[in-house]
Amino acid sequence: MRIFTASFATETNTSSPVPTDRASFEMAFYAGPGQHPDTPTLCSAPMVVLRRRAREEGFELIEGTATWAEPGGLLQRKAYEDLRDEILDQLTAAMPVDGVILGLHGAMVAQGYDDCEGDLLERIRAIVGPDILIASELDPHSHLTKKRVANADILAAFLEFPHTDFYERGEHVVDLALRTLRGEIKPVISTFDCRMIGVYPTSREPMRSYVDRMKALHGKDGILSVSLIHGFMAGDVPELGTQLMVVTDNEKAKGDALAEKLGMELFALRGTTAMPMLDTEAGLDATMAIVAQRPGKPVVVADVWDNPGGGVAGDGTLILNRIIERGIGNVAVATIWDPIAVTFCLAAGEGALIQLRFGGKAGPDGGAPIDARVEVLRAVEEGWQSFGKSRVTLGPAALIRLEGTDIDVILNTNRTQTFEPDIFSNIGIDPLSKDILLVKSTNHFHAGFEPVASEIIYIDAGAPYPSNPKKTDYRKLSREIWPRVENPFG
Ligand SMILES: [Zn+2]
Numbered sequence: 001m002r003i004f005t006a007s008f009a010t011e012t013n014t015s016s017p018v019p020t021d022r023a024s025f026e027m028a029f030y031a032g033p034g035q036h037p038d039t040p041t042l043c044s045a046p047m048v049v050l051r052r053r054a055r056e057e058g059f060e061l062i063e064g065t066a067t068w069a070e071p072g073g074l075l076q077r078k079a080y081e082d083l084r085d086e087i088l089d090q091l092t093a094a095m096p097v098d099g100v101i102l103g104l105h106g107a108m109v110a111q112g113y114d115d116c117e118g119d120l121l122e123r124i125r126a127i128v129g130p131d132i133l134i135a136s137e138l139d140p141h142s143h144l145t146k147k148r149v150a151n152a153d154i155l156a157a158f159l160e161f162p163h164t165d166f167y168e169r170g171e172h173v174v175d176l177a178l179r180t181l182r183g184e185i186k187p188v189i190s191t192f193d194c195r196m197i198g199v200y201p202t203s204r205e206p207m208r209s210y211v212d213r214m215k216a217l218h219g220k221d222g223i224l225s226v227s228l229i230h231g232f233m234a235g236d237v238p239e240l241g242t243q244l245m246v247v248t249d250n251e252k253a254k255g256d257a258l259a260e261k262l263g264m265e266l267f268a269l270r271g272t273t274a275m276p277m278l279d280t281e282a283g284l285d286a287t288m289a290i291v292a293q294r295p296g297k298p299v300v301v302a303d304v305w306d307n308p309g310g311g312v313a314g315d316g317t318l319i320l321n322r323i324i325e326r327g328i329g330n331v332a333v334a335t336i337w338d339p340i341a342v343t344f345c346l347a348a349g350e351g352a353l354i355q356l357r358f359g360g361k362a363g364p365d366g367g368a369p370i371d372a373r374v375e376v377l378r379a380v381e382e383g384w385q386s387f388g389k390s391r392v393t394l395g396p397a398a399l400i401r402l403e404g405t406d407i408d409v410i411l412n413t414n415r416t417q418t419f420e421p422d423i424f425s426n427i428g429i430d431p432l433s434k435d436i437l438l439v440k441s442t443n444h445f446h447a448g449f450e451p452v453a454s455e456i457i458y459i460d461a462g463a464p465y466p467s468n469p470k471k472t473d474y475r476k477l478s479r480e481i482w483p484r485v486e487n488p489f490g
Helices: 021-026 045-057 077-093 116-128 146-151 166-181 207-217 252-268 280-292 316-325 339-348 447-454
Strands: 001-010 029-031 062-069 099-104 132-138 154-157 187-193 224-227 243-249 298-301 331-337 353-358 370-387 390-402 407-412 438-440 455-459
Touching: 001 045, 001 077, 021 029, 021 077, 021 316, 045 062, 045 099, 045 166, 062 077, 062 331, 077 116, 077 154, 099 116, 099 166, 116 132, 116 146, 132 166, 154 166, 154 187, 154 243, 154 298, 166 316, 166 438, 187 252, 187 390, 207 224, 207 252, 243 252, 280 298, 280 316, 280 455, 298 316, 316 331, 316 407, 316 438, 331 370, 339 353, 339 390, 339 407, 438 447, 447 455
Parallel strands: 001 062, 001 099, 099 132, 132 154, 298 438, 298 455, 331 407, 331 438
Antiparallel strands: 029 062, 187 243, 224 243, 353 370, 370 390, 390 407
């Protein structure tokens, strides 16, 4: 038995000012055939699982390219076509194969391609023919297009948000694929369009119980897999939106009915699922009230919508500017993306006191740049943080302290959201020594930071991510969805 595997992933925020090109992939993560490390990345988990299963079960695994770009703006057409064709050429050279198992994200949009993953799967289907198994793991923050469903036999997304289960779900996809190839099951995909878009963190109710119910359905009564595709509201494409997906063992009608039932249960929860967020002033007031009680652990403040994980630049200053103006101290910030400022810090060297402009440079939405005299506490060729079992690079990075304050800011070159507290300790800040940790992340920071936080405050600074679907000027979205209309089923 011969299986081909590859991974090609990013999440495209079509309103972001940061274009995505081949260098964006090479900087974030790029592994040629056979070069994938032993640890999985978010979207390449099936490849690592497959290596182990190939060793244990004695099938032949042919590895193609695995690559990931930090979420950003529209992907350049040539970069998309070159990386796509690289994988298609590897597959053609590997033929004949019995199965193709991929690690995709599902929200990639390129110039001229609203549905990159659908395009890729359709081309793979054309190469392997109708009878060869095609399976993929997906991120739930993706677009589940009809073209993808038509060209795949098995699709399953991570269930958890934060995505703490990406490896488990990779194992799940590989397991279903191998059972199919052994003739044990005949997977059939059912979908239901919930005609809505929202934010569905599973770290809190009501989504915690909802996802637990989905998990309990697995493996029973002909139900092979259940996924909730959250959708990705910053990707303006025709099929944007939340969908339920069920994979059954050749029981299409049962799958359709379950997808609709679960989908309408979710629709009934609309507007209740997101974490409670405060505006900047109320959020800082709440933060200072907790700090005044000297809780012994820092308050973690999430700048929810300056999250590079959602494709924005990550150089926003809206909250930090207010922290400075309000005279709030003993703060550490991770991170502000500013490659130019990092270059200046590296050139000035550790210990230097310099006049620096940082942040707010990619566009007008994230706030104004900050001009300050700063001390360069650290300047390193590579900063990094953990994300579960993965290592996430910050690229060249610097730690600066604003003169006359105890506000410390990590500046990075490789855009990334904040995942774990070691983003601070790796560059020399003890996170527990600070009253306030300001992080750039919507929810992925939660698993890592909850143990070190006295409390977590979510601040909606109103920008730069298009977080209000009622106001977003969608040009391609092709149907009515909640909350743009009250009842799209009516
Ligand atoms: Zn996601």
